[in-house]
Amino acid sequence: MIKAIVTDIEGTTSSLSFVKDVLFPYARARLPDFVRRHREQAEIKLLLADANQLAGGELDEDALIAQFIHWIDTDQKITPLKSLQGLIWQEGYRNTDFTGHVYEDAVRNLRNWFGLGYKLYVYSSGSVQAQKLLFGYSDFGDLTPIFSGYFDTHIGGKKEATSYERIAAELGLPAEQILFLSDIKDELDAARQAGFATCWLVRDQAPDSGTEHVQVSDFDGIHL
Numbered sequence: 328m329i330k331a332i333v334t335d336i337e338g339t340t341s342s343l344s345f346v347k348d349v350l351f352p353y354a355r356a357r358l359p360d361f362v363r364r365h366r367e368q369a370e371i372k373l374l375l376a377d378a379n380q381l382a383g384g385e386l387d388e389d390a391l392i393a394q395f396i397h398w399i400d401t402d403q404k405i406t407p408l409k410s411l412q413g414l415i416w417q418e419g420y421r422n423t424d425f426t427g428h429v430y431e432d433a434v435r436n437l438r439n440w441f442g443l444g445y446k447l448y449v450y451s452s453g454s455v456q457a458q459k460l461l462f463g464y465s466d467f468g469d470l471t472p473i474f475s476g477y478f479d480t481h482i483g484g485k486k487e488a489t490s491y492e493r494i495a496a497e498l499g500l501p502a503e504q505i506l507f508l509s510d511i512k513d514e515l516d517a518a519r520q521a522g523f524a525t526c527w528l529v530r531d532q533a534p535d536s537g538t539e540h541v542q543v544s545d546f547d548g549i550h551l
């Protein structure tokens with residue numbers, strides 16, 4: 328019996344286009360100035376040091392900024408990049424430059440499941456801060472009260488089974504009582520390997536034959 332639902336964001340609760348055409352370009356355009364303005368803040372210093380180490384060298388500030396831009400352009404899920412994007416998006420949400428896109432079917436069903444007593448969690452490559460912003464400043468208002476917790480790449484990559492094992496341990500539930508929702512097969516495979524129930528949000532994609540994952544075109548197709 329399912330007791331908790333862990334959902335991905337991009338392509339699952341929210342559109343690919345919102346992330347790729349709104350959020351990523353917003354952070355890309357502001358990143359150089361943001362780094363230069365905040366370089367002395369402890370949190371930013373740590374994040375830059377972390378990125379420098381991952382880039383494998385002693386990059387100066389300009390080279391490091393170019394590295395961040397390259398990671399954005401190639402959609403790499405690098406933890407310090409994701410943290411930096413979250414900090415930049417915070418300005419965007421607070422200035423109402425945009426609101427967080429969430430599909431209506433996702434909001435309606437998540438609210439319903441919350442009302443029925445299911446525990447709801449988010450697992451995204453976007454930082455926990457970025458997740459809270461997207462749902463906190465969503466098109467449907469503040470949705471954060473329905474979520475019990477958030478996970479990002481600090482727990483591990485989304486295509487690694489060990490990440491889901493750690494999430495199950497954090498939730499204190501047997502893996503088979505947790506349903507993971509995503510639009511990416513490799514993520515679902517990893518969750519399934521860890522023992523999770525899985526559901527594939529195919530939305531605009533063509534359904535995939537020969538998969539073990541239940542496929543639905545939106546949240547209305549999910550039956551707990």
Ligand SMILES: CSCCC(=O)C(=O)COP(=O)(O)O
Binds near residue numbers: 337
């Ligand atoms: C938290 S919104 C931004 C999402 C993001 O940065 C990203 O890379 C998408 O990752 P997801 O794991 O939600 O597909």
Ligand SMILES: [Mg+2]
Binds near residue numbers: 336337338339509510
């Ligand atoms: Mg996704």
